[in-house]
Amino acid sequence: MTMNPFEYGKALADSWAAAGKALLSAQEDANRAFAEGMKATAAAFGAAPALPELSGDMAELTHANQALMALWSEAATMSALLSSKLPAAGEASPTVDVTFRKMVDPRLWLAGGGEMDEALNRMTEGPRLADLWDVERRFARVLRAWLDVRRRALEHNAVVLEGWLRAGRSFADELVTLPTTGTDPKAPDAKALLALWTETANRVLLEMQRSERFLATQTASIRASTELRAAQRDLVEYYGERFGFPTRTELDDVHRTVTELRRELRALKRRDRPAVTAAAARQTAGG
């Protein structure tokens, strides 16, 4: 049996929700195990816990995760609702159908809207130094920052998904005003439906991107990823200094010095440059 585009979207949403939930659940377990291990290590050495308390961060991550999962569930319901109202989009045009299947896949909404997150993540997820035990504070800072990046990304994705739901509702509202049978000559074909969907989604997404919530969660995401990068650098530089490797900070110092020297050189050359008059220049050019 061929699924229509919204059944396809619903199936993907269900699958994605289940997989995402399992992954995040595993992450939470791993984080909890790490924190407990750290506490046990500190206790074994008779020292006060050296690590920051991470349970609050994990609780917030869980909360953000649950919020997103709830939205996914709503997205699946929305897909089912649209599915029941969509007039035969699946059979009208294979060309459009191929595109339509992709366009209504909720994953694309997060993939497209989350491109910024991906760019940030690629930039922040640098060296992983997970097996080091003598720099607990630095490592914990990295972990905390990483948890925050995940949490902020989930919160931001939730805003994006809400936008998708708004677009879906708006699209559904417009659909009910259209003729629904394929034999009605006034019934929109699949291309017209795709155009309507694109126009509706674009309008809602653009509104969403200018909303305070979207901008706030995105800013929070940028801050979190920046802090993760800083925490990673701090950890790496700790080792760099211990083993005599040049650090980013040292290289930056060198680069700053070179830039300043070049700047001074340019200024000196400019100061000593003879004023080029048109006549003199023509004479030079003319040999």
Add this chain to the structure above:
Amino acid sequence: MAAQQPAAGGGTNPATDTVSEAAKLGTKLLTGTRLLNQVRDVDVQIATSAKDEVWRQDKITLHHYRPLADQRVKTPVLICYGLIGRWTMTDLQEDRSLVQNLLNLGVDLYVVDWGNPSRADRYLTLDDYVCGYLDGCISEMCRRAGVDRVNLLGVCEGGVFATCYAALEPERVNTLTLTITPIDFHADTVENRPGHGFINVWTRSLAPEDVDALIEAHGNLPGEFMGAVFNMMTPMRSLMKYNLDLLEVVDDEKKLLNWLRMEKWIADRPDHPGEAAKQWLKDLYQQNKLVRGELELDGRRVDLGRITLPVLNVYAKDDHIIPPATSCALRGKVGTGNYTELALPGGHVGVFVGGKSQKLFAPAVAGFLKRHD
């Protein structure tokens, strides 16, 4: 197999339509797959107009185009693109090339390439680019052409560089042509068109310390990052690009190559040097210092009123990146009555690659240059 008969009453038969559409799609995909397999990088060259490197300093190179017609404008022209994207947009392909159009009209043309800034260039400032490198390019052009001033043609951020230079060194600039150049970075609110000016809104949503932290963390403003911001400005277009858009052109060699050339240009996203990015985002986008007369480069205030030379300000009517009002804000701010605006159809990139622009843009620029030569 029996041929499908039209439905009774002369209407279309949905089943026939579906089979026919499926067959068309199959043919399209087959042709497209063959074309994509055949296309090689060498077939997707951009910026192919012949030119020679004539000057180099650090990573910056100055190129002089070889003439395609008798010289009709004596004073040389420097194309000054910004640090976001690359000048190759002005010479994307032979039939969509501002460079070729200007050369054909007898303009003596140069272009500056800012190279590929790396982490080692993070401390370069806008001061370095405007008062250092751009000044160096102009000196070399003057020396070679035997003149004491040049025509500047600035594009987008490069237009801001050219504007600043013309304000700081007006005696070295003959005319100033600006293209899709922001002057008042807060004027996106004038029209407030949906989907327009998102970079302005987005940048203002950040705190200055967020920008500092971002640059501190990454050294430069990564080109990939700016690419993501640009994609956010056209959300559905970005989502459809590699399915619907590609599907539209995949079986037409000419269209496919055009599409791939644009992709090649988009993919070339140099990193923006960190300190210069801080100035760009904080001093200009957030604090709007240029139009307020508060921007300082090399310890000198950039006073737009010092621009007493002829100005041609070209903007795109549907520019969602640089909304027209942000460009037109220059009107009344410069110290010359010889100020002209040219509104071109299309968007930010359409100015350079749009079919209508090809007939309007270069002739208008060449005419302006000739009148003030």
